[in-house]
Amino acid sequence: MATRSTIMDTNSFRPEMAAALDPETRKLTEEREVLGPAYRLFYRNPVHLVKGRGSHLWDADGVEYLDVYNNVASVGHCHPRVVEALTRQASLLNTHTRYLHENILHYAEDILSTMPDEIDRIMFQCTGSEANDLAVRVAQTYTGGEGVIVTHEAYHGNSALTSKLSPALGTAQTLGLTMRMIPTPDTYRLTIDGKPAAECTAAEFGNWMAGEVRKAVADMNRHGIKFAALLADSIFSSDGVYPDPVGYLKPVIDTVHELGGVWIADEVQPGFTRTGDAFWGFGRQGIVPDLVTSGKPMANGLPTSLMAARHEVLEPFAGSIPYFNTFGGNPVCMAAAQAVLDVMRDEDTMGNAKRVGAVFKQAVAGLMDAHPCIGDVRGAGLYIGCEIVKPGTKEPDQKAALDILETLRDNHILTSVCGRFGNILKLRPPLVFSESDVDWFMDGFTKTLATLGL
Amino acid sequence: MATRSTIMDTNSFRPEMAAALDPETRKLTEEREVLGPAYRLFYRNPVHLVKGRGSHLWDADGVEYLDVYNNVASVGHCHPRVVEALTRQASLLNTHTRYLHENILHYAEDILSTMPDEIDRIMFQCTGSEANDLAVRVAQTYTGGEGVIVTHEAYHGNSALTSKLSPALGTAQTLGLTMRMIPTPDTYRLTIDGKPAAECTAAEFGNWMAGEVRKAVADMNRHGIKFAALLADSIFSSDGVYPDPVGYLKPVIDTVHELGGVWIADEVQPGFTRTGDAFWGFGRQGIVPDLVTSGKPMANGLPTSLMAARHEVLEPFAGSIPYFNTFGGNPVCMAAAQAVLDVMRDEDTMGNAKRVGAVFKQAVAGLMDAHPCIGDVRGAGLYIGCEIVKPGTKEPDQKAALDILETLRDNHILTSVCGRFGNILKLRPPLVFSESDVDWFMDGFTKTLATLGL
Known part of the structure; x- marks a missing residue:
């Protein structure tokens, strides 16, 4: 330490x-x-x-x-439209997804409209940890693999599973046996083939990172672990904020797919218009994830999160295992999330x-x-x-x-x-x-x- | 199936x-x-x-x-005092536990006052799944073991860890390698030493169940697994509702302790005055858990949950591993939880x-x-x-x-x-x-x- x-x-x-x-x-x-x-x-x-x-x-x-x-x-703190929306819905009804309710359907459609067409399914949880926890299980079921790659200082949640994928928690937290870390894409300090990373093109920097993914998967395979997913946010928030050069994640994600894995885009940090260039961090990078997770900025403080997916990636898990999240997608959380989305557009x-x-x-x-x-x-x-x-x-x-x-x-x-x-x-x-x-x-x-x- | x-x-x-x-x-x-x-x-x-x-x-x-x-x-749905409390707080401030706020401290003290003195620490999450997920990790760190016992039809959550402790999810959900199941304490159908369970005393029925715990731990040990915890709710909700005879869990918990494990009382179902005899399900049974979890009834629908603990059980985990739950214990959720507790007393x-x-x-x-x-x-x-x-x-x-x-x-x-x-x-x-x-x-x-x- x-x-x-x-x-x-x-x-x-x-x-x-x-x-x-x-x-x-x-x-x-x-x-x-x-x-x-x-x-x-x-x-x-x-x-x-x-x-x-x-x-x-x-x-x-x-x-x-x-x-x-x-x-x-x-x-913004205590945005009046969000407060009003949650108050109105909390006064009317707050149940769960085993009854029909419009809020979840309206919001699902609306938020998916901000994503690429390939992302056509969405499920709701209460925290980013829950979203990542579920996304990893979905990825593992889809690929039949266990191996997950994260960056060296990543933080992806506080559940048993996501803690083991969060080296940023420090050395007292043991990491998963089937996970591997790749270096932080540190454009400030790294030198790629003798050239400072800051001077590299997106392709050069991306190819270096793709090579790190290849090495990690090769090591997994050597240990009998099948590769399932790269779990990463496109701004590498916990690693230290590395958003550029725009486009460098393209070769990385191509490699993930070539090696049979999926990309879980953890949008807890860069999503919801944060980067200014696109609604989602992956949009700024011009790439389409297989699974998308988000939480924090989604409902202005009400515990609400999402996991969106390509339907074919979701199907093997969701078609066989029931998933019920008592509070996830409830009418009050959905009303707050909808108000946030409306405000994001209107303001x-x-x-x-x-x-x-x-x-x-x-x-x-x-x-x-x-x-x-x-x-x-x-x-x-x-x-x-x-x-x-x-x-x-x-x-x-x-x-x-x-x-x-x-x-x-x-x-x-x-x-x-x-x-x-x-x-x-x-x-x-x-x-x-x-x-x-x-x-x-x-x-x-x-x-x-x-x-x-x- | x-x-x-x-x-x-x-x-x-x-x-x-x-x-x-x-x-x-x-x-x-x-x-x-x-x-x-x-x-x-x-x-x-x-x-x-x-x-x-x-x-x-x-x-x-x-x-x-x-x-x-x-x-x-x-x-009750949309209780006006809960709606008012959450509206008032949502209009004022909603942040997290990295800043000081009275709400979490007041509620922590108030809800712990409903528990035995031994339970003197509390942490907040957003869902019952998160509470159980954390409690299992705390129990495993405290005991140094991995083995968890649940009943045959238990449901304890939707996270990767708790799903593997939830046989009620059906056979498509794989169970953990280090978990064991004991039979449902079925007072309607079981026969204990030739006597219908319904006619057994609490001691007789409890001793039978304690024997099942012993068998499960023996099997764990045979496989090199150290026993960590019994995770059970005292009304066995998902198994089919088995609250009686009052006191039958006493020999079970004594045995858990004798074998070096802890009892995680999953109070998502029986807690918060549900059983009519005590505030908590374990109170009705006259036993003191090592860890207590709850969620659903806590804030009348706002995503809020808790994990309470004996300080000596919590310490090995919490003293070494940081735990931050962005939404857990936030001022709005705490205000709603406080209103629920106030209503429970006043009404x-x-x-x-x-x-x-x-x-x-x-x-x-x-x-x-x-x-x-x-x-x-x-x-x-x-x-x-x-x-x-x-x-x-x-x-x-x-x-x-x-x-x-x-x-x-x-x-x-x-x-x-x-x-x-x-x-x-x-x-x-x-x-x-x-x-x-x-x-x-x-x-x-x-x-x-x-x-x-x-």
Whole structure:
């Protein structure tokens, strides 16, 4: 563990920090003992939030924060149309999928209309973990294989199955015997055939990654494991945000298919207009998955997720094994999800992510010359990764990243970190983030870097 | 499959039944093709519900139904206090457990106050499947074993792990290599040492079941598997409802502990005052679990679940592996759960379950003489199992049970079946079921039996 930190053990409060807290915050952190030690609070000085609206949050003292982290409140905290939709449906009826109800059918049709025609079936769960858990089982049944490939710092869920496919959970979590990891597609640090990855074409970088898939499958086969699926999100969120060069996943997915596997596109992070270029992350990459999963941004905080599929991929599992998810696809969750989708269209969150995301990325990148601790700024739409390094090197500087995080928090700006070394600022605000929010962030970020002398 | 049916493939609509439906219902069933073949609708003539209140439901034509099935709407469909609580919180803030929030702490303390002192930690998820999935991992980490015991017709969830512990899903679902099944504690049909189980004392029946646990663990050990847990609900819902004799689980749990395992009390079915005798099913049995899971009745339909634990059992897992459930324990779900708990106290759902449940059970049992197709009526509180058999025998009559179910549905009374042979009517209404609801049911049930000549 000494040589490696993960998103899970970096930005977090630990009980020994309690002495530095104000009495009220300390009391709340102490009361959390009842939740056991697995829960992690963000920040050395945890935030006690009580109100949210748009991309802003307020703590118990009335202090306003800028939210540059939360993708669950995708259309903005407490969006009135979502609240109204869920209230209306919760007042009328909330049952399950063993009775007929229009909400699930309307939403199924509507959300599938955002996907390629090949993706023509959809099932609903409550969490992204449940969606990925189911998708892996569907892929395994379809292919008759067990082997799943993920990237080196992937996080795909908290169920028994998906935890074993989530190296980002740290070394205490054992990985599956039939899973294999391929390297993070690190366009900042990798060198491909002597050429910096950042200078590679999509085909060059994609062919390198496809080769890694081939090696992983060859190793599986050597151990008697049949390849089933590549499980990956197209922005490699937990690995550290690697969306470019656009198109690099095409040779990778072609190879997955050639080797008899399927691609499960984990759209928990890049989906729902986040990247600004397309409704789905895979759309931005111009590729069609076999299975699609999503959750977090889908219903603005109501526990709702989906697994969509090509019908021929779904059939072997769904035709033989009953699947009932008591709360999945219930009329209230579907009403909230529908309201989110309606808002995404009516408020053009995709256009906003593209426009504001570009301004945001350019503004952060504009600090690189004056602040050599910023080694790389990359991203798509409102998903930006900002590498904090030791100046003049590409060496990750987790300590500086955490100091920045904490100082930003003290300046009432909330974000977090990701990547293998926990040194990459993950800038992923609600999709309604505005240009004045960018100004607010830049003001606080500049002040933070000055305070820290970085 | 021919010799065995499960709850999953009995009460369900199949596409070949579509021709008999009215055009509107047929259209809705056809539109469900988009959901794939794993979803199952109840009834040959599926019900299209649009409104619910208390223990009553209404379809799209305005026809009122009596709900004798749904335990999710535990305090009654669309209880105004729950709707109000979730609306209020959804309008204010909905985030996650990485920020401080009072709701989760208040609810954690309040719900733990309903449990024995030994159970002093709690974590929140979104579904019962997630709670059981986590509980099994916690038990395995604590014991260092892999082996899990369930009953022969158990259903514990839809995740990869819990599906492999759910024989009720049918034979297409493979079971785990390290799990073992023990027989259903069938007090109606079993004979223990030559004595009908129904005549056994709690100690006699419990010792028989403890012996089955011993045999299962011995078989595990023979295969090099270390015993970790018995995963069972104390009413054996999916097996067919076997709550009595009170106390029979004591020797079973003692044996589990003696053999180094833990008991995971799956309270998705018997918990939250359902049995009328105690808040939790294990409370009715006078035993203290090591881990407690629940979900369905907890937040009246909002996806919310819990896993509670003795701190020493939780520690090895939670102290080493981070667990974050994005939606689990969020302020909105906690507000809804708190409202449910408040209503349960204020409206005394436990007292209602006891009082009305007794009247209900007695009324159904009162039909046995005149209707020999009713072989046994058993239950606790508002959880009643009614065996439909071939008259004069104990032979399960699934066809008659399904005919009853469908005729009840035509009489606007909704319920379903459970048990290995799908012949046991599962009478499990919202906890606000009233004596006049019992009258309504009895009227429809009597009419149904007359119609069918049973």
